Amino acid sequence: MERHIRESLMQAEAQSSPDPLPASVITGGLSVTTKQPIQFSAQGGCHEGRVFSGIQPTGIPHLGNYLGALESWVAIQDDYSSVLYSIVDLHSITQPQNSELLRNNIVDMAASLLACGIDPTRSILFQQSLMKSMQKNEGSVGLYTYPVLQAADILLYKSTYVPVGEDQIQHLELAQDLARIFNNKYGELFPEPCALLSSTRKVKSLRDPASKMSKSDPQTLATIFLTDTPDDIVFKIRRAVTDFTSEVTFDPVGRPGVANLVSIHAAVTGQAVEDVVRLANGLDTGKYKTVVAEAVVQRLEPIRQEIQRLKADKCHLEKVLAEGAEKARSLAAPVMQEVRKRVGFS
Numbered sequence: 001m002e003r004h005i006r007e008s009l010m011q012a013e014a015q016s017s018p019d020p021l022p023a024s025v026i027t028g029g030l031s032v033t034t035k036q037p038i039q040f041s042a043q044g045g046c047h048e049g050r051v052f053s054g055i056q057p058t059g060i061p062h063l064g065n066y067l068g069a070l071e072s073w074v075a076i077q078d079d080y081s082s083v084l085y086s087i088v089d090l091h092s093i094t095q096p097q098n099s100e101l102l103r104n105n106i107v108d109m110a111a112s113l114l115a116c117g118i119d120p121t122r123s124i125l126f127q128q129s130l131m132k133s134m135q136k137n138e139g140s141v142g143l144y145t146y147p148v149l150q151a152a153d154i155l156l157y158k159s160t161y162v163p164v165g166e167d168q169i170q171h172l173e174l175a176q177d178l179a180r181i182f183n184n185k186y187g188e189l190f191p192e193p194c195a196l197l198s199s200t201r202k203v204k205s206l207r208d209p210a211s212k213m214s215k216s217d218p219q220t221l222a223t224i225f226l227t228d229t230p231d232d233i234v235f236k237i238r239r240a241v242t243d244f245t246s247e248v249t250f251d252p253v254g255r256p257g258v259a260n261l262v263s264i265h266a267a268v269t270g271q272a273v274e275d276v277v278r279l280a281n282g283l284d285t286g287k288y289k290t291v292v293a294e295a296v297v298q299r300l301e302p303i304r305q306e307i308q309r310l311k312a313d314k315c316h317l318e319k320v321l322a323e324g325a326e327k328a329r330s331l332a333a334p335v336m337q338e339v340r341k342r343v344g345f346s
């Protein structure tokens with residue numbers, strides 16, 4: 001990867017997940033080149049390779065999760081024959097969790113993912129800890145081992161593509177490094193997994209457009225959740241931080257608040273940023289916020305209703321996750337067996 005691209009990507013924040021260790025710590029300073037992320041665009045047809053991604057069950061997903069990752073997760077199901085999505089509960093315990101709440105959050109996350117369009121007949125949806133016979137997690141050192149656990153998630157299935165938001169790129173680089181190191185030492189086994197980025201790789205907070213939208217943001221108006229009502233959404237977008245210029249333009253550096261709204265608007269309507277700006281010609285930012293809010297409501301309302309419907313049948317959700325774990329286990333078992341053989345454990 002070109003140095004300047006690598007450097008700018010390295011600046012990507014990782015607020016909801018801990019900063020990964022510098023790859024050089026893991027690689028012992030070995031100099032490595034990194035596979036560049038690919039911009040995802042739905043292609044249709046069935047492509048080679050295996051897709052893997054994960055989300056922490058730390059609450060209802062937000063618009064950033066949706067536009068940065070989940071929307072691509074859904075589209076990718078039509079593009080690749082082997083697709084796995086994991087509710088990564090082992091990762092979530094790197095922060096203190098209430099057990100009862102975590103249990104509910106896992107099932108609620110399953111409802112959210114299904115409501116977004118994840119289809120368990122086309123992709124394997126599973127709870128990470130149900131694979132615990134494959135992955136031994138040390139909860140107390142979780143923060144330290146977080147990026148290694150993430151690499152294990154990905155490599156365990158010999159995954160090739162990982163649809164994620166921009167904040168996960170550093171973690172992906174470590175997975176690539178570890179794949180390369182294993183292959184050099186024990187013979188070619190793991191593909192170097194490549195990040196797939198959506199066009200909205202980083203949705204910003206509505207209250208502070210310098211930081212990313214996040215589940216844990218203490219400012220309640222900063223984040224739009226998939227379960228927000230139309231009224232919540234309109235209220236939050238109306239209160240979104242912009243600036244004193246009334247015109248709508250797209251200038252992420254000079255006018256980050258307005259640019260964030262334009263990016264969100266483009267993403268939820270499937271239009272190009274330039275078209276969105278052209279159509280907003282003549283509107284002031286106040287009126288534009290109403291247009292953006294309407295578009296977001298239109299996109300999220302069916303998902304909100306579907307989440308409510310699915311949450312009523314907890315048994316179904318648990319069954320989907322259990323069946324998914326079974327399928328994931330059968331893909332992982334031969335890989336682990338091969339790893340053990342090559343390392344000399346069996």
Ligand SMILES: Nc1ncnc2c1ncn2[C@@H]1O[C@H](COP(=O)(O)OC(=O)[C@@H](N)Cc2c[nH]c3ccccc23)[C@@H](O)[C@H]1O
Pocket residue numbers: 016017052053054055056057064065066067068069070088091149150153154162163164165166167168171200201202203204212213214
């Ligand atoms: N504001 C935002 N704008 C755009 N995208 C965003 C935004 N906030 C979150 N995302 C993306 O949502 C996905 C899930 O986020 P998590 O924080 O749970 O995601 C995490 O904390 C991972 N470490 C979970 C994980 C564990 N193992 C994995 C293996 C592969 C991929 C991912 C994982 C992510 O793709 C994240 O990039």
